[in-house]
Amino acid sequence: MIKSIKIEDRRYALDGSAGSDAIHRDPIYSYAVTSLVDDSGVTGTGLAFTLGEGNDLVCKAAQYYAAKLVGRDIEETMANFGELFKQLSNDQQFRWLGPHKGVVHLALASVTNACYDLWAKKRGVPLWKLLIDLSPAEIVATLDLSYLEDELTQQQAIELLKGQESTQMSREAILQSGYPGYDTSIGWFNYSDEKVRENCKKAVAEGFTAMKLKVGSTDPERDIRRAHIVREVAGDNVKVMLDANQQWNLPQAISICNKLKGMNPYWIEEPTHPDDVLAHKTLADAIAPVKLALGEHVPNKIIFKNYLQTGAASFIQVDAVRVGGVSEFITVSLLCKKYGVPVVPHVGDMGQLHQHLVLFNHIAMGHEALFLEHIPHLQKYFENPVQIVNGVYKTPQQPGSSCDLIALN
């Protein structure tokens, strides 16, 4: 039984220009941390991620949701978590502040993730293991599929998962080989050309076969120059992604993306505002065969549904600390599976949690094991930091979701 809760506001300054992009020039990577303390002595930890300012608002909202969990048994709670998620996310008064977006939804992610962490720890297994051992019906009982009835009913979700069962064992090989990573830290926005070149060499030497550069300069020539530097150093066999972090408007995006075609980007990420479904569709059509990736700022399953319905996005970067936690992450992944679109989660230094979820997506849902973003800046603050060897995430073995932070002092 959950006997108490604790919410912490943790903020970590970054070194140099790490973390900078075209929109966020000066981030302080921060977590709103929910701890659910069980009377058996186990604590479930859940995180939401922010860039500093306002992290306290997320903490305060998390406090409101988490207080409702005191006295609950975690197994009973998770047996029907979808219904609880629906209730919490539609809380009569709090709902007005979203619905299903912004501070309250980030807070719900933190609390939801703490539930999944506690559940896995109580069972003594890593989160990926807990999830792949659940039956399709048990998985779907943890999801709230409301407002998706036109695309994915509960029955359809169960059938989709059942359809993957016969081939699941073959995909478990990934547990030994590890999930491929890609390196985002070669090319933060404020890094000099020289530093990008060096980092790129280093990433190749470390075994990464995919990497990402931040673009979105006011001067498109800077973007084009730097993109070609990465291509030149990395060679033709490395996948190079470009990330504009919403910096362009639609006419700019069409113009610049067409100029970037020449260096053969694997995708162009967040070209414009994350709410603008139709602009992404227009852009995707205008720059084909160049593909778009997006999702780190898409707040919920409903907007993802619209993105999938239009076919604007070729890669969905849902983030389990932006949507309402592991539960909604799985919901969005199911929608993506239906549409045949790969899920490549946004990480923002949350590889800790996502390393579990991509294993589940691959093994139980049959998603392609493409690669998972890797951002290392906060690893030293975690009790069980991700381990990347030769550009590959090693499968975590500790119980839970790997989100425990080292205690202060």
Place this chain on the structure above:
Amino acid sequence: MIKSIKIEDRRYALDGSAGSDAIHRDPIYSYAVTSLVDDSGVTGTGLAFTLGEGNDLVCKAAQYYAAKLVGRDIEETMANFGELFKQLSNDQQFRWLGPHKGVVHLALASVTNACYDLWAKKRGVPLWKLLIDLSPAEIVATLDLSYLEDELTQQQAIELLKGQESTQMSREAILQSGYPGYDTSIGWFNYSDEKVRENCKKAVAEGFTAMKLKVGSTDPERDIRRAHIVREVAGDNVKVMLDANQQWNLPQAISICNKLKGMNPYWIEEPTHPDDVLAHKTLADAIAPVKLALGEHVPNKIIFKNYLQTGAASFIQVDAVRVGGVSEFITVSLLCKKYGVPVVPHVGDMGQLHQHLVLFNHIAMGHEALFLEHIPHLQKYFENPVQIVNGVYKTPQQPGSSCDLIALN
């Protein structure tokens, strides 16, 4: 010069079942109030509206934005407010919590509205008068049109307003006749059939020619019965709107809306989730000629742009305390004008502010003077409450935006 700021958390319990709808059964109407105290002794007041819980979060975010205004001259600020709005709404770290939605955007509305109120009070004129006396270029300088470049550039916005100048004087007649209102308080969700019937009679007797009923029951028969009661009492010449407050999923909405056709609703409002642009488009096509109205939970100009581009909404209910204040309200109204879609603001007891904005929209922008929602529950708390006579809003004459609340003791 703004010498200090004050943020207040004001909450007002409602009587009985007032304010209840299919989603929000138990609201406490609340305001996050920004006061900008000018060294001339004038105070600008801006409001954001919530249903109670979490109003403190909005206050805290408003504090963050408002603190940046201390030391500014209001005339200088408003001469280029669009640029300031862009800066504030894209604050490097705070932006992560939206962007442009949820708690932070509600807070920005409160602060923005306080700027407009202070501006009008310092000039000694009601807000509607200030706005209609500004030149097209001056109006557009208060707007942030970023991410709308594909639909509305600054130059196009100026041209659109200029095109209305020659006929403006004829539309000023509305200042004498008053702006028509419609009555939302006849049929709150929890009211009994009998109470709806009585309220409906009363509204007709008071001169209202348009009124709204809350629908979205789990039992569609209840909705249909109550809708026919209103039609029967009000007669065929009254416009009757039905409001589902996002309660239905798409298949339900298609089924129920088709059954509601028989009582000839003027519109059906918020049939499903406010983020689901494509579901609204599918629904609109499926139930034509019945029309959809939406917008009270649409957080920003970008999603409104998508709604207008699809043609899903026949009435846009943008709310100046949901989007980023008066500035973004005007931006959305310009987009609507381009698309020929009427603006009928959501009010949620914020007729105080919107009575000014609909006058501006009609007189300076050439929007049809359809009607403005009327919800009376909080009127007694305002220093200058709206005045409705024979179902018509009397034009406010006091300087400012009519948003000053009576001081607490």
